[in-house]
Amino acid sequence: MNSEISISGAGIAGLVTAIALRKIGINCIVYEAAPEIKPLGAGLVLAANAIKAFEKIGIDKEIISKGRLLASFAILDKNGKTISRTDSEAIGKKFGTDNFTIHRARLHEALLSLIDSSRIKTGKKIISADQSDSGVTLHFADGTTAQTGYLVAADGIHSHIRKLLIPNTKERYAGYTCWRGIVEDAGLNITESTETWGPAGRFGIVPLAEGKIYWFASVNAKQNDPVLKNFEVNDLLKHFAEYHSSVKAVLQNTSESVLLLNDIIDLEPVKNYAFGKIVLIGDAAHATTPNMGQGACQAIEDAVILTDELSKTGSVENAFERFGVRRIKRTHFIVNNSWKLGKMAQSSNLVFSALRNCTLRLIPAKIKESQLKKIYDVDF
Numbered sequence: 001m002n003s004e005i006s007i008s009g010a011g012i013a014g015l016v017t018a019i020a021l022r023k024i025g026i027n028c029i030v031y032e033a034a035p036e037i038k039p040l041g042a043g044l045v046l047a048a049n050a051i052k053a054f055e056k057i058g059i060d061k062e063i064i065s066k067g068r069l070l071a072s073f074a075i076l077d078k079n080g081k082t083i084s085r086t087d088s089e090a091i092g093k094k095f096g097t098d099n100f101t102i103h104r105a106r107l108h109e110a111l112l113s114l115i116d117s118s119r120i121k122t123g124k125k126i127i128s129a130d131q132s133d134s135g136v137t138l139h140f141a142d143g144t145t146a147q148t149g150y151l152v153a154a155d156g157i158h159s160h161i162r163k164l165l166i167p168n169t170k171e172r173y174a175g176y177t178c179w180r181g182i183v184e185d186a187g188l189n190i191t192e193s194t195e196t197w198g199p200a201g202r203f204g205i206v207p208l209a210e211g212k213i214y215w216f217a218s219v220n221a222k223q224n225d226p227v228l229k230n231f232e233v234n235d236l237l238k239h240f241a242e243y244h245s246s247v248k249a250v251l252q253n254t255s256e257s258v259l260l261l262n263d264i265i266d267l268e269p270v271k272n273y274a275f276g277k278i279v280l281i282g283d284a285a286h287a288t289t290p291n292m293g294q295g296a297c298q299a300i301e302d303a304v305i306l307t308d309e310l311s312k313t314g315s316v317e318n319a320f321e322r323f324g325v326r327r328i329k330r331t332h333f334i335v336n337n338s339w340k341l342g343k344m345a346q347s348s349n350l351v352f353s354a355l356r357n358c359t360l361r362l363i364p365a366k367i368k369e370s371q372l373k374k375i376y377d378v379d380f
């Protein structure tokens, strides 16, 4: 009986899990489809729950040193007037280090530096995984096979493994598309992360370490919109012409080559993550819209919970099962609430937007805190 655990996918979920399992003496092989690991040129915001997970694994210092901690986060209207502001330092005192921003490339470099490179096999796209009493046979697109005892499927929202296990899963288009870019701060002196909500869509600005700024812009659109697909920076400047000066300044600093565009999709919640010798984690299990900034945070939590369960029992299958039980409710909560938040934040209806902004301004701090508590409180 093969007792080795393999991981499919060297994204955040796969790499953090490989590191966490190594810490309890389990050496995994990570099979990655891409010929080389090239993270997107975009930024990431990680909340207190993700940092707590890094602490639990014992890699928080390595990660935090590569990014930046921000003191606050604000939602603004199109004129730059504050709708709501969250004091991240105060939140940090209650729930742990919060509002941490990092360039995705820096995060990936940090994670890769913590893994023995011989354990990562690139150019290995898994096309099927057959379970038997003796383990799992992995079949790769290059025609080769490998035997493993168990498989942790971390192959992202379009997970091939998930589709084999649960053929009827639904990837849902959220109704908006999103551009992302990274620019040099170059005298803009932006120190707070903000989201500007207005009729043209949402525009996020997030300061990163090393004098860089990550921005994103979500606009309501039909899926695969052929016009938006060809948008250049100038088109975005026109689209957000009525927004305050920081939005324009950030766009003016953006070069065409860094522009990324993705239609926003999530995964309709599935009922089960554990399937005998295979378990789904990260976006493969519970991809969410980015509205709560929790997709990667949940993937990082997965790594901790899976490791915890594996450290408690000799039966890997039981540990996978227990992992699923512990993760379903929380990840469904995130996926469902993020979906709803997106609908509210993306509204282009002028009357609704005005009402929404007024209501948000009036929400008492206590209620905001109890909402955050649900997200930041972790069971590890």
Ligand SMILES: Cc1cc2nc3c(=O)[nH]c(=O)nc-3n(C[C@H](O)[C@H](O)[C@H](O)COP(=O)(O)OP(=O)(O)OC[C@H]3O[C@@H](n4cnc5c(N)ncnc54)[C@H](O)[C@@H]3O)c2cc1C
Pocket (backbone or CB within 6 Å): 008, 009, 010, 011, 012, 013, 014, 031, 032, 033, 034, 043, 044, 045, 046, 124, 125, 126, 127, 154, 155, 156, 157, 159, 160, 161, 178, 180, 216, 262, 281, 282, 283, 284, 287, 288, 290, 293, 294, 295, 296, 297, 298, 299
């Ligand atoms: C616009 C946007 C902004 C976001 N912002 C945030 C944020 O601020 N904070 C946050 O917490 N989250 C954010 N997220 C979510 C976050 O990016 C994801 O949840 C996270 O990256 C998921 O990691 P993963 O490892 O599960 O999947 P992925 O990053 O998709 O990695 C999957 C890996 O598997 C590989 N793979 C695929 N198929 C196979 C196969 N068949 N065989 C082998 N390998 C395979 C892929 O090449 C890839 O390397 C955002 C998402 C979007 C779209």
